[in-house]
Amino acid sequence: MSRPRLSTPIAVLPPPGRLARIAALGLCLLAATSPARAEPVDIPDGECAVIVASRRSMAEVRDFIRANPDAAGETPSVYLSRNGWHAISRGLLRQRGADGVLDRAKRNGLIPRDAYCSTGRVYTSRIPLQATSRNPVELPPDSLVEEVPATRDAATLDPRRMFDARPLSRDDKRALQAALALSGDYTGLLDGQWGRGSQAALNTWSQRRMGRDARMGDVMRLGAEARTILRDGGWRMRRAADTGLSLALPTARLRPGKRDGDGLGESWEDPETGLSFQFGTVGDAALRRIHARFAEAAAGGRRNDPPYMLRRADRWVSSGTLGRGLFYLRSDRRAGGWGTVVVYGPSSAKPEIGLVASSIREGGPVALEPDPGGPLDLLIDRWNGAAPRDPAPIVSPRMPEPAPAPRNTGGTGTGFLINSSGVYLTNAHVVEGCRALSVNGIPARLMAESAGFDLAAVEAIMPIAGARPLPIADRPAGLNSDVTIAGYPLHGLLGGLNVQRGSVAGLRGPGGDDRLIQISAPVQAGNSGGPVIDNDGAVVGVVVAKLDARKVVDALGDMPQNVNFAIRGALARSFLEANGIPFRRQSSAVAQTRAEAAAALDAATALLECLP
Structure with a gap:
């Protein structure tokens, strides 16, 4: 099976329309119909493979490709590394000039921020992908890789061991990403996918706090500190009304705020941090007006620190410094307009703004805290010096008992x-x-x-x-x-x-x-x-x-x-x-x-x- 060769920044992604057709077909990847067998690594000299993610198992590879068709590309390749992980590549680049191509693609939001180009020296084999419309990616029958289930094994949770994300569930990994966003070390999405960017952020935090790369014991402290902040503020993932998006909000402290007249139908404030939130769906004219207003104000106030701007057919993002504060503005195209979220606040709230920006996702809310009773939850409880507590005998104000019919069931x-x-x-x-x-x-x-x-x-x-x-x-x-x-x-x-x-x-x-x-x-x-x-x-x-x-x-x-x-x-x-x-x-x-x-x-x- 041939692989795509990337020679220019434009070639990093297929056109949006083509992407939509690929996604609509359930990622029917092009592949041979013969049984899949591991193949030699054949990255030519002078070239490198663009790696967009690394996953422990082929099941996780399938999940990533289904969820991120634009990042994975039309015909991704998978390389088995010496450490047992699978590197997902969207194609090849010439090494000369590869850094510039990747930087431009990252700035435009076309590939993950932690994507990199590898010469393939640490890979042992290339695993072809089989696909049909009903089963997009098949696990090769002779693969020696097994699933690694979550574990509570004492050795695995030994605080002295170097950090290993493999025993953690997706919710556990997302909780760690949220903690690192609050610490200011992580700027990626809270997607529960633990890649190079997440690991680098954790090591940065650990080097700053401990003077060394992360160990299992370090996430005890990181998770415990984040849990205190999240629970004190009542931070939860909530739907942003009429936008199709969900994001993290300090629900225990929110108060109604003033609307700015741009068609954003909901406005809230957090008096403790000074954060302001606005949500709503707007038309094309309002989209351009809102983003231009924030971007121009930011550019005028800090000419040596221009605002970040992303303009795609399906997403607009603007962020930067506004006076003595910060702002983050994201708009996603949806039926009837652009679902838009605005968050801004003082510079002192930079960690919270980072958390909100990283948390924005299409669809419904997800968990910000670890799986109850899971490995990360046990580590945090160990740091706090207490066993997990039984739930309080009072239900949430949002959940009467007997409860209303479950969501989405009428x-x-x-x-x-x-x-x-x-x-x-x-x-x-x-x-x-x-x-x-x-x-x-x-x-x-x-x-x-x-x-x-x-x-x-x-x-x-x-x-x-x-x-x-x-x-x-x-x-x-x-x-x-x-x-x-x-x-x-x-x-x-x-x-x-x-x-x-x-x-x-x-x-x-x-x-x-x-x-x-x-x-x-x-x-x-x-x-x-x-x-x-x-x-x-x-x-x-x-x-x-x-x-x-x-x-x-x-x-x-x-x-x-x-x-x-x-x-x-x-x-x-x-x-x-x-x-x-x-x-x-x-x-x-x-x-x-x-x-x-x-x-x-x-x-x-x-x-x-x-x-x-």
Whole structure:
């Protein structure tokens, strides 16, 4: 099988259209149909193989090629190294001038930043790739390479051993990459693929901290330090609303921010670090305007430090110094425009900005922390001097128990009307992953959502007869004040709207979470997103969760009664204001009778259904 020969920077990647056709065909690589056998390494003198990644097993090689068709190229080659690893090459270059070609390709985002050119002296053989449309790359039948499973073997986890990433899972490797991004040593993607760039970053950190290359014990300290930062800030991977992208966010500290009028529909701030985040999908004109605004401001302020700019048919990236701060801006082409993420903040937040930039990915969220009970988790626990702790007997505010139907499998929740335009407020976890939504059976669209506050706004495409909006309270509910909730719990078992009364039992949620209030009104699955109103009929909260009774019984031997939680009405008001969504405000404080409260809730509360 012939290999591509790269002679110019333009030849590093096939045209975008061609790449799309290759990806659409499932990477049907060109190969002979005879059984695959290891072949001699035949890199000619004066030439070198462009290595874009190294993987332990052929299974990982297949995963990389499927996930990175642009980096792997149209007809990649695989070389078996003396250490048992597999080097993935996208073609050959003449050694003379190869560095310039690779540098230009890296700057343009065409190949990974840690790609390099190898003369092949450390390779023992070349492994051909077989492919069909159903099985893109086959493992050669005579391969001597075996899968290396994750292990908890004491020798493998010996802190004195030189670092070896092979026992680690993909989540473990991604967690280490996140830790190195926070330390400022890693600028690649958090992809869980451990290559030369990841290893070089780890060795740089270890040389700076320990004066030597990394050992297994070093990742104990690195991982423990990163875990503290991530947990203190509530850092989680979350979807950036209406962009098709996910990224790492300090969810425990986020507050609504100001929008800049460029069509970015969601804005958040982290008061502790000074970071600002903006998300949204924009058109071509807004794309050029946003990137030009940041790039020109950066170029004007630091003429000796020009901004980094990438302009591709499917992705734009701009980053650099802006005044006394830093910014990172990425836009990915998607149906209907460009999914765009902007993050900027002071220079002191450079590690956090690096983490966010590295974490941005297409599709849904992934883990930032190691596999529970896995090798890296055990090493970190060993550093902390404690065994892994049992989970707390309180569920996350985003996961009521009994829980709503799992994501992407459909389910129901509750929402309530907030204005005369047919906009309903609910929980983000009610609408997450839904292919289609309906409000009382009428099709609806998602307008805005916030994973940090677990709030979402949904608009029905046509008015619902008899519906009347509820006002949002202009003051918080007091301790022990009476409240009434409404919703559609256990839909299919119970019939119609369910109204319950209770009181404000606490002014904070689990662990002192000041986003929540505790209520005593009974809550069941399906109540999520329902209104909590005070005696004047104004919304003082949005039902979100209940205490996990089973875990409390297991931990304490006592059955909790009606310990439930709602998102504060003030946060609902801030969410709506930040997204420019009008809502009915409380105009007066006139106490309602129970019958009047029930009638108002009946006119405003609706059943939300999610179609996966």
